[in-house]
Amino acid sequence: MAAASAPAAERLVRLAARVFTGLVLAYLVIPVFVVLPLSFTSGQLLVFPVPGWSTQWYRDFFTNPVWTGALFNSTVIALVVTVVATTLGTLAALGLHGSRSRWKPYVIGLLVTPLAVPVVIFAVAIFYAFATIGLVGTYLGMILAHTVLALPFVVITVSATLQSFDPNLVRAAASLGAAPARAFRTVTLPIIAPGVVSGALFAFVSSFDELVVALFLGSPQQRTLPRQIFSGVSENISPTITAAAVVLLVVSVALMGVMEALRRRGERLRNPIAETGP
Amino acid sequence: MSISGTAEAGASVGKGAALDAVLGRAVERSQRRHRWIMAGLMAPSVLFVVAFLVLPIGLFLWRAVDNPEIPRYLPRTAAAAALWSEGDRPPEAFYAALVEDLRGLGDTPAVGLIGRRLNYAVPGYRGLVTKTVRRLPDAGVPSKRDALLEIDARWGDPRYLAVLQRQSGPVTDFYLLGALDLERAPDGSISRVAPEQAIFIDLYGRTLVVSLGVTAVCLIVGYPVAAVMASAGPAAANWLLMLVLVPFWTSLLVRSTAWVILLQNEGLVNKGLIALGLVDKPLALVFNRVGVFVAMVHVLLPYMILPLYSVMKGISPNHLRAAASLGAPPFRVFRTVFLPLSLPGVAAGCTLVFVLAVGFYVTPALVGGPGDQMIGYFIAYFTNSAVNWGLASALGAFLLLLVAAVYAVLGRAVGFERLKVR
Numbered sequence: 001m002a003a004a005s006a007p008a009a010e011r012l013v014r015l016a017a018r019v020f021t022g023l024v025l026a027y028l029v030i031p032v033f034v035v036l037p038l039s040f041t042s043g044q045l046l047v048f049p050v051p052g053w054s055t056q057w058y059r060d061f062f063t064n065p066v067w068t069g070a071l072f073n074s075t076v077i078a079l080v081v082t083v084v085a086t087t088l089g090t091l092a093a094l095g096l097h098g099s100r101s102r103w104k105p106y107v108i109g110l111l112v113t114p115l116a117v118p119v120v121i122f123a124v125a126i127f128y129a130f131a132t133i134g135l136v137g138t139y140l141g142m143i144l145a146h147t148v149l150a151l152p153f154v155v156i157t158v159s160a161t162l163q164s165f166d167p168n169l170v171r172a173a174a175s176l177g178a179a180p181a182r183a184f185r186t187v188t189l190p191i192i193a194p195g196v197v198s199g200a201l202f203a204f205v206s207s208f209d210e211l212v213v214a215l216f217l218g219s220p221q222q223r224t225l226p227r228q229i230f231s232g233v234s235e236n237i238s239p240t241i242t243a244a245a246v247v248l249l250v251v252s253v254a255l256m257g258v259m260e261a262l263r264r265r266g267e268r269l270r271n272p273i274a275e276t277g278p
Numbered sequence: 279m280s281i282s283g284t285a286e287a288g289a290s291v292g293k294g295a296a297l298d299a300v301l302g303r304a305v306e307r308s309q310r311r312h313r314w315i316m317a318g319l320m321a322p323s324v325l326f327v328v329a330f331l332v333l334p335i336g337l338f339l340w341r342a343v344d345n346p347e348i349p350r351y352l353p354r355t356a357a358a359a360a361l362w363s364e365g366d367r368p369p370e371a372f373y374a375a376l377v378e379d380l381r382g383l384g385d386t387p388a389v390g391l392i393g394r395r396l397n398y399a400v401p402g403y404r405g406l407v408t409k410t411v412r413r414l415p416d417a418g419v420p421s422k423r424d425a426l427l428e429i430d431a432r433w434g435d436p437r438y439l440a441v442l443q444r445q446s447g448p449v450t451d452f453y454l455l456g457a458l459d460l461e462r463a464p465d466g467s468i469s470r471v472a473p474e475q476a477i478f479i480d481l482y483g484r485t486l487v488v489s490l491g492v493t494a495v496c497l498i499v500g501y502p503v504a505a506v507m508a509s510a511g512p513a514a515a516n517w518l519l520m521l522v523l524v525p526f527w528t529s530l531l532v533r534s535t536a537w538v539i540l541l542q543n544e545g546l547v548n549k550g551l552i553a554l555g556l557v558d559k560p561l562a563l564v565f566n567r568v569g570v571f572v573a574m575v576h577v578l579l580p581y582m583i584l585p586l587y588s589v590m591k592g593i594s595p596n597h598l599r600a601a602a603s604l605g606a607p608p609f610r611v612f613r614t615v616f617l618p619l620s621l622p623g624v625a626a627g628c629t630l631v632f633v634l635a636v637g638f639y640v641t642p643a644l645v646g647g648p649g650d651q652m653i654g655y656f657i658a659y660f661t662n663s664a665v666n667w668g669l670a671s672a673l674g675a676f677l678l679l680l681v682a683a684v685y686a687v688l689g690r691a692v693g694f695e696r697l698k699v700r
Contacts, residue, residue, distance in 0.1 A: 010608050021506040024499055025521045028579060031536040032528045034546070038539065047544045088323045095319030098312065107320055110327055118637025118681060120654035121674045122331065124661050125338035129330075148330045151323060209529040211640055216661070226531050233535050233644055242539075245532045256527040260520075 032249065039242040046237055057243040067244060070228040077139065077224065078207040081146040085203040088147070089154025090196050094188075096155070097162040112152045119149070119212045127216040137219030145217055146207040153206055154199035161195025161266070194262045201255045208251060339678070341671035342457075345450035347395040348442070351388040352379040356446035368439055373422035376442075380411050398666060399441040399452065399461075406432055440466075450668075457672035478656075482676070485652040488567075488642075489635035492574045496582040496631045497624065499575070504586035504623070505616075508593070519587070526580035534644045537573040538564055541645070569645035577641060578634060582627035589623030590616075629688040633681050653677045 042052035061067045092111060096104060114122065126145045127136060135141035169191070173183035189196075211226040218227060225244060232241040349356045354375035362368050383389050389411050393404035410433075415425035426433040433439075444462060445452060455461060455468065459476040463469050470476065507518045525533065540546050541564035548560040563569055593616060601611040639654030653673055660670035 013608070017502050017506050021503045021518070024503050024579075025518065028525045028576065029521055031533060031540060031576060032525050034536045034540055035532065045544075046539050048546050048549065088326060091319045092323035095316045095321075099316040099320065101313065101317070107324060110332070111323055113327065114331055116633070116681070116685060117331070117335065118633075118654065118677060120637055120639040120657055121335065121338070121678055124657055124670060124674060125334040126330065127661065128338050128341070128667065129334035144330055148327060151327065155323065205527070209531070211531050216658075226529065229531055229535065230640070230644075233531075233538060237535070237538065241535065245529075245535055248529050249532050252527050252529055253524060256523070260523070 035242040035245045035249065039239060039246045041239055044239070046239060046242065057239040060240045061243040061247070064240070066223075067225075067228065067240065070223050070225045070244075071247070073222055074208050074225040077142050077146060077222075078204050080143050081150050081207040082200050082204040084143070085147045085150035085154050086196060086200040089151050089199055089203070090158050090192075092151075093155050093158035093162060096159060097165070108155075111155045114149050115152045122149070123212045123216040126213065130217060136217055137222065139222060141217050142214065142222050142224075145213045146210055149210065149213070150203035150206045153202035154196075157199035157202060158192060158195045161192045161198075165191055194266050198259045198262055201259050205252050205255050209248065335678075338671055339675050341667050342453050342675045343449045343451065344668070345445060345448055345452070347388075347391050348446045349448050351383060351392050352376070352446070355379050355442070359443040359446045362443075368423075368443075370421060370423055373426055373433075377414060377422045377426065380407075381414050381417075383411065394665075396441060396445065398456075398668070399445060400438060402432075403438065403441070406430055406438070453668035453672040454675070456669055457676060478673070481651075481653060481656060484650070485636055488570060488574070488650070488652060489632050489638075492571060492578060492635045493582075493628050493632045495571065495575050496579050497628060500579055500582035500586055500627065501620075501624070504583050504590055505620075507583070507587050508590035515591075522580050522583050522587075525576070526584070530577055530640060533577055534573050534641045537569065537576065537645050541569050541572065564645055565647045567646070567650055570642050570650045573641050573645045574635060574638060578631045581630040581634060585626035585630065586620065586623040589626070590620050593619045625688050629684060633684055636677065636680060 037048075037050055038046050039057055040053050040055065041050045042054035042056070043050070092107075096108060099107075101107075123145075126141075126148075130136045130141045130145075135144070165188070169187050170183050173187045174180070178186065209226060210224075211230055214222070214224045214227045215230065218224060225248060229241055229244050229248070232238065232244075352375075355372070358369075358372040358375040362372060380389075383392075389407060390404075393407040396403035396407065410426065410429050413429050415422060415429075419425045423433075444450075444466070452462075456471075457478050459471050459478045460468050461471050503522075507515055507522075510518060542548070543560040543562075545563075547563060548557075551557045551561065552559075563572070597615050597619070598611055601615045602608070606614065636652070637654055638652055639658060642650050642652055643655055654677070657670050657673050657677070660666045660673065
């Protein structure tokens with residue numbers, strides 16, 4: 001009797017768990033996309049049902065100098081941050097990979113610290129520091145601060161790629177007469193490239209989406225997209241904000257989609273080697 | 279023959295040893311060079327993080343005890359203040375030093391800085407300083423003390439004098455005490471501030487309640503979801519993972535904005551509840567604690583699910599089958615096998631969620647009410663609006679201490695590689 005009822009109870013529990021999971025995932029995903037239909041509303045209010053469809057808010061977003069300026073600032077800052085953070089982070093990951101120093105764990109700890117410190121503390125601290133050397137309200141200040149926050153993503157992503165990198169390939173290149181620089185350029189770099197690109201995308205998104213540092217360091221001239229959305233939401237939400245939010249959403253989801261594709265490609269490329277290996 | 283043979287062998291041994299030595303030196307040189315190259319590769323990032331993270335945070339924390347204003351702008355007063363013991367009447371020399379210092383400042387902004395600094399301790403001190411500076415007595419008056427008391431009787435008040443004396447050292451515990459709702463009485467003893475001024479103990483309590491509550495909700499909601507994901511087939515698991523990662527990748531700002539829109543009085547949630555007949559009039563769901571919980575759990579849930587999922591995926595189904603084949607009913611299998619094996623994921627998820635939650639600033643600012651703001655908000659407030667950098671720094675120090683303590687206890691479970699996905 002008990003034996004017959006146990007599987008039924010178990011099935012019930014499994015079903016309940018699945019329904020629960022579905023509800024939780026709906027709770028996670030739906031709010032992300034709720035801004036999408038609202039940004040196309042023909043009305044003035046952000047309410048459902050949407051009275052009609054219009055692209056007027058996107059027109060406003062792409063013509064109003066307040067918003068285009070914010071988009072420009074965010075893009076320029078994020079691009080420079082990406083270049084600097086990717087360069088520094090990739091070099092550091094290569095150094096960590098090749099190093100057997102007893103300081104290595106401390107270096108890793110230091111380089112991921114920006115992720116562990118509450119961002120509001122970092123923002124206030126860098127605000128005080130930059131205030132004394134005149135970097136508050138400058139593009140340089142914003143770029144330096146965002147680079148600190150982006151660096152760990154590059155280091156972690158490139159380090160993860162290097163974990164599966166076979167050092168014998170570089171030795172083979174060297175034994176065939178390639179100088180270290182040439183071996184790096186023709187062997188190491190192409191293999192770790194997907195990791196570097198992923199790290200660069202992370203760096204870009206982390207800067208493009210960043211708000212707290214932008215609130216403290218930016219003057220109206222460095223007004224970024226998140227900051228403009230934030231001040232809009234705190235005052236009154238106009239549909240243009242939802243259009244801006246959709247732009248932010250599309251940029252991050254698209255770039256992360258590229259990253260996911262790179263990751264899967266990397267897995268596909270790695271697995272056959274693992275299977276045919278000794 | 280044998281002799282020459284031995285000699286030959288000896289020569290070759292000598293040659294071999296020499297070769298070894300040469301090779302050894304070459305290997306050593308090459309290794310040294312390798313070490314330098316690796317250090318050189320790491321150096322730029324290390325210097326960058328030290329210069330733009332470690333140093334600024336160190337300077338920021340130093341401000342919690344730093345007390346530059348009075349020693350810098352009232353140096354004679356500060357020196358004279360050390361000469362009389364607290365509770366006694368200050369000597370005439372102290373008043374003379376004060377008058378001389380204030381005269382030296384004239385109309386400079388330093389007057390404002392000193393006024394602000396003393397005003398933190400006793401409201402009204404700023405007015406006293408500016409008033410005194412405007413009507414400073416002549417150098418010739420016989421008693422500076424009488425002259426100052428004539429300008430304002432408060433220069434004879436032990437409360438004002440004690441503050442000036444106690445705050446004239448290069449470091450102070452004033453801000454750290456203040457951030458704990460404590461103050462020094464004129465006699466130097468530490469006591470609680472008046473209940474209507476005490477805001478920080480409440481603030482820590484609120485921050486902890488919200489952070490622990492959000493962590494608990496994330497664990498309760500996230501655990502079954504991660505378990506279902508871990509038990510799903512590879513294709514389904516990939517899809518479920520994507521559904522967790524999409525909100526994870528989305529800007530926190532977009533998600534908080536979405537919750538403001540969804541939870542407002544005319545929002546989708548209230549309309550749905552009314553349509554279902556569950557309520558008659560819209561519930562207050564946003565700009566209060568409910569909104570903070572709904573939005574913060576939404577932002578932080580992936581940080582719970584992802585580490586749980588990665589640990590649960592590593593639990594071999596063979597363990598579960600073995601337990602079941604030995605006769606354990608499903609719940610017992612869960613309790614004695616699955617749950618203990620999943621604990622590292624629980625520790626990692628809870629650490630991440632809690633540590634991120636205590637530092638939250640943007641989400642409570644957008645979806646919370648005035649009574650829902652956490653430590654992060656007050657750090658920003660004392661930096662931007664109230665301009666009390668010492669207090670902002672003391673609050674920051676306590677927040678950082680809390681985060682560091684959590685990492686120290688549970689940090690090993692986190693493994694920052696798991697943060698690879700933001």
